[in-house]
Amino acid sequence: TVSELLSQHITPNSEVEIKGWVRTFRANRFIALNDGSTLNNIQCVVDFENFDEALLKRITTGAAIHIKGDLVESQGKGQSVEIQANFVDVLGDSDPETYPIQPKKHSFEFLRENAHLRTRTNTFSAVMRLRSALSFAIHKYFNENGFYYMHAPIITGSDAEGAGEMFRVTSLDSKKPPLNEAGEVDYSKDFFGKETNLTVSGQLEAETYAMSLGKVYTFGPTFRAENSNTSRHLAEFWMIEPEVAFMDLPGNMDLAEDFMKSVIKYVLENNKEDLEFLDKRLQDEDKKKPQAERSPMTLIEKLKFVTDNNFKRVSYTEAIDILRNSKPNKKKKFKYIIDEWGADLQSEHERYLVEKHFNCPVILFDYPANIKAFYMRLNDDGKTVRAMDILFPGIGEIVGGAQREERLDVLKEKMAAINIPEEELWWYLDLRKFGTAVHSGFGLGFERLVMFATGMSNIRDVIPFPRTPQNAEF
Ligand code: 4AD
Numbered sequence: 305t306v307s308e309l310l311s312q313h314i315t316p317n318s319e320v321e322i323k324g325w326v327r328t329f330r331a332n333r334f335i336a337l338n339d340g341s342t343l344n345n346i347q348c349v350v351d352f353e354n355f356d357e358a359l360l361k362r363i364t365t366g367a368a369i370h371i372k373g374d375l376v377e378s379q380g381k382g383q384s385v386e387i388q389a390n391f392v393d394v395l396g397d398s399d400p401e402t403y404p405i406q407p408k409k410h411s412f413e414f415l416r417e418n419a420h421l422r423t424r425t426n427t428f429s430a431v432m433r434l435r436s437a438l439s440f441a442i443h444k445y446f447n448e449n450g451f452y453y454m455h456a457p458i459i460t461g462s463d464a465e466g467a468g469e470m471f472r473v474t475s476l477d478s479k480k481p482p483l484n485e486a487g488e489v490d491y492s493k494d495f496f497g498k499e500t501n502l503t504v505s506g507q508l509e510a511e512t513y514a515m516s517l518g519k520v521y522t523f524g525p526t527f528r529a530e531n532s533n534t535s536r537h538l539a540e541f542w543m544i545e546p547e548v549a550f551m552d553l554p555g556n557m558d559l560a561e562d563f564m565k566s567v568i569k570y571v572l573e574n575n576k577e578d579l580e581f582l583d584k585r586l587q588d589e590d591k592k593k594p595q596a597e598r599s600p601m602t603l604i605e606k607l608k609f610v611t612d613n614n615f616k617r618v619s620y621t622e623a624i625d626i627l628r629n630s631k632p633n634k635k636k637k638f639k640y641i642i643d644e645w646g647a648d649l650q651s652e653h654e655r656y657l658v659e660k661h662f663n664c665p666v667i668l669f670d671y672p673a674n675i676k677a678f679y680m681r682l683n684d685d686g687k688t689v690r691a692m693d694i695l696f697p698g699i700g701e702i703v704g705g706a707q708r709e710e711r712l713d714v715l716k717e718k719m720a721a722i723n724i725p726e727e728e729l730w731w732y733l734d735l736r737k738f739g740t741a742v743h744s745g746f747g748l749g750f751e752r753l754v755m756f757a758t759g760m761s762n763i764r765d766v767i768p769f770p771r772t773p774q775n776a777e778f
């Protein structure tokens with residue numbers, strides 16, 4: 305690979321061979337070749353006297369080529385070694401007139417429309433290598449800490465969050481679905497014999513495994529039909545959900561903090577080249593902004609800040625007091641004023657707490673019961689639940705979790721209050737009948753972590769093929 309050729313000390317003049325895609329071909333002599341193994345290109349020097357002109361014409365940006373030659377010390381600036389080519393073959397031509405990825409700056413909007421080719425740019429290849437590394441770091445962390453990886457189902461019969469934001473799954477022939485006498489679709493005659501949907505979270509199933517295997521985590525795709533067209537929401541996103549038996553809310557916070565620090569540390573140590581590239585990109589963008597809007601920290605400084613500092617733990621009630629007494633901007637007001645205890649925080653409040661007031665990652669806990677999901681453990685005050693959200697600078701909510709309601713009677717009451725039929729979750733209630741115990745877990749939105757680690761500001765740019773309202777092109 306190019307990465308090996310550039311990083312290893314290879315004996316001078318040794319024979320090497322490489323396949324990749326042409327980034328540029330300069331002066332009919334210098335090919336910059338990239339194979340995805342690193343941000344850097346290897347320079348391949350072709351002496352045009354030795355090659356057929358027709359062949360050289362086919363060496364265009366985007367073409368796939370095969371080169372053999374000698375790896376030699378480079379005379380030019382910018383690279384330590386280069387290949388002096390003695391064999392060149394074009395494996396796949398690329399018409400320079402129609403190839404969308406030209407050797408120039410493209411807007412992210414344009415590249416989104418060319419999502420199938422955008423990883424041939426430095427920015428997107430760096431982002432996706434980091435995405436891969438983060439994913440590996442997550443598995444590594446759990447593996448080293450005694451967790452089992454559990455695969456939660458994608459098609460489910462329940463609504464894990466009780467929020468009704470689900471995509472329906474059906475095998476129905478849309479031209480003639482089975483109907484009942486009233487002319488409505490009869491799901492009892494459909495493939496599964498009941499209504500099913502794409503999962504919004506693997507948590508409920510993960511709880512069943514925590515209550516037998518002890519420490520488990522899921523890492524899979526989840527789906528939400530929330531029609532929010534923002535830079536932080538996807539209809540299909542990946543979620544990591546650890547779940548641990550006999551662990552309470554403070555234990556859950558400790559786990560989440562240690563886990564987040566560990567995976568960020570991993571990329572700081574193992575993905576320096578890509579991080580430095582993205583950091584420089586952001587600094588260049590920043591220089592174009594007025595002084596007051598510039599970021600006080602570089603990307604790498606932000607990542608190090610997270611690994612080196614404690615997350616601030618604050619109860620919802622304390623946070624509300626802080627927000628009520630704050631003057632967030634020149635107008636001294638939030639757009640959405642929180643005047644009552646019990647209101648849900650909007651992203652402007654979350655960002656104020658993280659970016660202005662505390663200036664560090666924040667864990668908010670003990671939220672009002674009525675703004676959180678039914679499965680959260682009710683506190684003795686009867687009005688708050690043992691929920692926790694982790695807020696990150698520039699991102700807002702990155703993790704949501706809780707200690708789970710382990711008492712059968714309380715859980716049944718909470719389900720009844722929001723009309724979740726017991727028949728739908730009989731298996732979930734069984735956990736509270738047979739050997740119930742305190743247990744907790746959380747969900748990390750993987751793309752929000754990738755956004756934080758790469759400094760990308762739109763969630764559509766950190767997942768290969770984003771799914772958002774009105775958009776499933778690829
Ligand atoms: O806060 P949420 O909805 O929590 C759950 O789903 C729990 N069942 C997790 C658990 O306790 N096991 O989602 C968890 C995280 C959020 O904090 C956010 O980072 C991410 O998932 N998330 C989304 N990411 C991208 N697009 C969306 N539409 C998202 N919705 C949630």
Ligand code: MG
Nearest residue numbers: 693701703704
């Ligand atoms: Mg949440």
